[in-house]
Amino acid sequence: MLSSWKHSPAVRWVLLLLFVVLFYFSLAPHVLPTTYDIEPGKRSDRDVIAPNAKEDKKRTLAAQELAAEQVEPLYTVVSLKGDALLEQIFKRIEQLNQDDQVTEQNKVNIYRSEIPQSYHDYVDRFAQLNRGNDAYNDTLLEDMAQGAKDQAYRLPEETYYKLPSLSAEQLTEMRDVAVVIVKKLMGEGLRDAETARSKVAELVNASTLTDRKSREIVQELARFAIMPNRFLNKEATNEAKVAAKEETPPVMIKQGDVVVKKGDIVTLENYEMFSDFNWLQDKKTYWPQFGLLLLSLLFVIVIYSYMEKGATPGGAKYSNAQFVMLWLIYLLNLLAMEIVQLTQTDTMPFVGYLAPTAMGAMLIAILLDVPLAVVSSFLFAIAGSVIFNTSTDAIFDFNFGFVIAVVSFAAIFGIHRAGQRSTILKAGIMASLFGSASVLAIVMLGELPQKSELVLTVAFAFASGLLTSILVIGLMPFFEVSFGILSALKLVELSNPNHPLLRKLLTETPGTYHHSVMVGNLSEAAAEAIGANGLLCRVGSFYHDIGKTKRPSYFIENQSNMENPHDHIEPKLSKSIIIAHARDGVEMLKAHNIPKPIRDIAEQHHGTTFLAFFYHKAVKQAEEEGVDPDFTEDDFRYPGPKAQSKEAAIVGIADSVEAAVRSLRSPSVEQVETMIAKIIKGRLDDGQLSDCDLTLKELDKIAQTLKETVIGIFHSRIEYPEEVKSKERLA
Structure with missing residues (x-):
């Protein structure tokens, strides 16, 4: 009857509950928030300290809005070419003037119809051709077309009557002057076409044209061809504002900051902030507790699923005695993590690498099962990334999780089928080497610390493996005697x-x-x-x-x-x-x-x-x-x-x-x-x-x-x- 507990389902459920309790209380101090009993308008009887780092979203939002307001509007120069439009107009005038079959009045009517329309057609064609172009978004092209048309120049009526009498030689001379003027005035990027048009007369008078009528026509056609080519890029401006908001660092209340000093009046702003952050006892939420309980249950489900279903076909399931031993190994490993974590500070987070985190995986590999040790290594890595996390931005610090996984796998590989106690020391050295290498890799991938800090980080990781082997050698006799475990070392002794x-x-x-x-x-x-x-x-x-x-x-x-x-x-x-x-x-x-x-x-x-x-x-x-x-x-x-x-x-x-x-x-x-x-x-x-x-x-x-x-x-x-x-x- 004494041995019946080893296979009792009731005992099994009690042990699983103990696993849940172990995980919950091991991780609780690192994830559950502290709460305060304060009231607005009353003096605080103690320093009210932020239990963890939180972003002050109101102040962060205000800082982001300010950053967005300070973003200057972004303008894009569009490659509208008034000189190209001029070339087109002069070519049409030259072509029509050479046609003797068309009367002068008809030519005037054609110019009055075609020249204004050519401006609109040129703008529409440019917008159509550039749709899908990475350089111009659709909103910009729409604003460009509308803006160019709104600033279109209206030719005087008398200009149309002057055009039919121009000879080919005059048109050639006028075109050369007009193209140069339009290129010069549009080359700087125009938001307001009228500003550039006001400079046309001066430039024409300074040109080589001597005929008065030619100068007048060139002035009008140049003004007509000049169009705005620098437009507000709404999408780019909005993107810049969004980027400015994203680049604005959050306004943080750091863990340990004294929000309200002892004896100070608790303001409404203080109270609302604590309420928003769920730091008040009357506003306390139990979701973190439920979340941690769920995480603990997931850990236990992983262990239970493997130990119940992971046995080889025909093989016996793990007994409750083995569950007890596994629970003790988890307890010792998590306890070792907690002890080392007490020495961690914000300035020396690397002390966490000293923890003998591979101890649990090595003991499980020797005393129970190598695959179970691999599964446990993942759980230890997750738990360690919570326990050793000094950052307030996230619950997990997977730098520690990665290192714990690496040293655990190295220890398992090194201890696999150990035949002598010296093998444990060899496995510890292997864990030291792989742990040091993984820490060095993480450090080199980020910002390199000072030389002294780098040396200490690698040294702590190396010492962790040696400490692990010492603890395993010391604990092995306890587990072998207490549970009658047949390890490789025990086999050697029995031989x-x-x-x-x-x-x-x-x-x-x-x-x-x-x-x-x-x-x-x-x-x-x-x-x-x-x-x-x-x-x-x-x-x-x-x-x-x-x-x-x-x-x-x-x-x-x-x-x-x-x-x-x-x-x-x-x-x-x-x-x-x-x-x-x-x-x-x-x-x-x-x-x-x-x-x-x-x-x-x-x-x-x-x-x-x-x-x-x-x-x-x-x-x-x-x-x-x-x-x-x-x-x-x-x-x-x-x-x-x-x-x-x-x-x-x-x-x-x-x-x-x-x-x-x-x-x-x-x-x-x-x-x-x-x-x-x-x-x-x-x-x-x-x-x-x-x-x-x-x-x-x-x-x-x-x-x-x-x-x-x-x-x-x-x-x-x-x-x-x-x-x-x-x-x-x-x-």
Whole structure:
């Protein structure tokens, strides 16, 4: 009943609630605002300090409006060319004046109709051609067309009567003068065409034209061709105002600013500001609390989803004891963050890099599961980005989150399958190097600090990894003893020949001990070939037949120079003795507090295999006695369970292979290969591998590795093809 809590759903829900509480209270001081009980018109009995930085939106808005008002209107010079219009008009006059078929009055009428219209057509055509041009927006083109038309010059009536009498030579001379004048006056950019038109007469009089009529006509046509070409760009001006607003820095009330001093009257403005910021107790909102609770629940959902659903197919789910251990690891890691955060200041935020943030990920990788450590690394990174955030602009500072993720992943990679305690120190050094590199990268991507600050930042990050390894080495024995965890370090300790059970195995059953060592060599090589836990296979092999120490003489490897006792007892009794060694082994391992994965290997390495020899012996005995067998094949099978893990299955296969090879006098390579294939096929056909997740491809690798290892171990006993052929020739 005492162990029932480990799988109790009620306990599981309590533990999940404890996770929520842990996350909530770890992050609460960093995200939940402080509130005050103040009233307008009354004196404050204490300094009212801004609990966090807030933007004073009213003052910020006023500053933005002021910045927008100070933006000067933006004008754009449009490439309207009055000289081009002049060229067009002079060309038409020259063409029409040369036509003798048109009377002078008709020419006057044509000029009166076409010349004013040419101005409007030129402006409209320019606007049409430039639509879609990046240089001019549609609003500008519309304003340009309307503005140019509003400032159009009206030619005097007498000018139309003067045009038909002009000769080609006069028109050429007049055109050259008019074009130069229009270019000059429009080249500076005109907002008001009349200002430029007032200068035309002076420029014409200073020209080379001597004929009075020519000068008068040039003056009028030049004035006509001059048009405004500098217009207010409303869109650009509005964009400039928007940019000015955006570039206006927000007016901030900094965290820690004394908004109202003790003894001062609380003004209505102060009160309204605190009300807007939800800093008043009577205006307190509980949305931040709900938000933090939701974030804590999301953290727990991630952990629960992985631990409940993330187990390998056929694998056992995590027990409540493992949940408790995980909760303690999270508590220690978050507590370490909080302690280091207390030393942080606004001027020294980089102190946060000293926190041993990879400690939790490293402990989880060693004691529980590497994928779970990866998941936890993300959660620690998010929590750390909240805890170490010194900025008031956001809840998270992902500079710290990035560094925490990097050092955690580096530590996980470095500690993966640790076999010695020195591996923890190596993983800590790796975390130090990657942490320093990530911090240096972040610093170089931003504004470079002073040299002394840069050195301290990198030094703190480096020290974090070393501190992590020291803490992990110190905490490992606590978790291993308290929870009976089978870590790689624990496996190495269990493989010590001085362990009481291994000494018992060696002294009382030397044959079984030698057999177990050989199975360990075979299973470790096979497991590592497919990426399984080779160290667990080796140590599990050392203990898998520990139950044989109860009746050592009934097992063939211990029967040197003695008669086989099975020859004188009933097959059913022999079967019971043989089968019992697995059960006896589990009981002995439990009594010595050997971790469950090793007990599972001892219990599952035979699965539900069939004791064919004793079954057929019993059948033969029944036939000799002339009675019908009162038993079935199932009565001569191991009780199981079948192998539930790759490691248990591999040890079972290696156990059979070692025993089979030992039974052969001078096996050849072909015999070894055939024998291994037969053993694996027999286990497959018998369904012994149906509960573990070994694939056919992995079984092929196991067979190949076992063959190579057997040849290496029993090298002197195995005959190679060349040796066989030479013996045949000698015979």
